[in-house]
Amino acid sequence: MKTIELRLTVNGEARQWTIAPGDLLLDILRREGCYGVKRGCEKGECGACTVLVDGKPINSCLMFAAQAEGCDVLTIEGLAQGDTLDPLQEAFLDHGAVQCGYCTPGMILTAKALLARNPHPSEDEVRDTMAGNYCRCTGYLKPVEAVLAAAGRAEAPSRSRRKAVKR
Ligand code: FES
Ligand code: FES
Numbered sequence: 001m002k003t004i005e006l007r008l009t010v011n012g013e014a015r016q017w018t019i020a021p022g023d024l025l026l027d028i029l030r031r032e033g034c035y036g037v038k039r040g041c042e043k044g045e046c047g048a049c050t051v052l053v054d055g056k057p058i059n060s061c062l063m064f065a066a067q068a069e070g071c072d073v074l075t076i077e078g079l080a081q082g083d084t085l086d087p088l089q090e091a092f093l094d095h096g097a098v099q100c101g102y103c104t105p106g107m108i109l110t111a112k113a114l115l116a117r118n119p120h121p122s123e124d125e126v127r128d129t130m131a132g133n134y135c136r137c138t139g140y141l142k143p144v145e146a147v148l149a150a151a152g153r154a155e156a157p158s159r160s161r162r163k164a165v166k167r
Contacts, residue, residue, distance in 0.1 A: 003020055006069055009073065011075060023064065025060040025065045026061045029051065036105040041061070044061060047059065047103065047132045048106050049106065052109050057113045057132075091149045092104060094146070095145045111130065114147070115147075121148075123144065126151075127144060130144065
């Protein structure tokens, strides 16, 4: 089988991995121990496999690993600083936004990219941004509350907005 060498940065560390040209980024990250990158639909629909590639949320099930050559990849494993959780991780825990947790890495990384480009998003902006991350457990309200809280907008969404994220 033909192989190639992939050089990239993952969670702040330079890596070099031998891959096949057709390997998906999802599979390679999991092969290399990033089990927070979840396998869901494998069709780019559920967001469970979301990672940040050069700061942008990417469905890693739709990206060839080879396309990450020279890129800076962040997975949920790289978000905390030592024992200190990222404010988004704290907020998800504080607001009960983690149930089974399968969607959580993707949700938090999507939110991380949102807050990086817009530190104080509106509720609508949070809902629109998170619309690509499916959750079977929480009903979406608590993750939205958590992102708003992490952004310093601790007020709960209004009762009229207590509905599932728009699709
Ligand atoms: S597993 Fe990649 S979007 Fe669902
Ligand atoms: S917490 Fe279970 S899928 Fe979202």
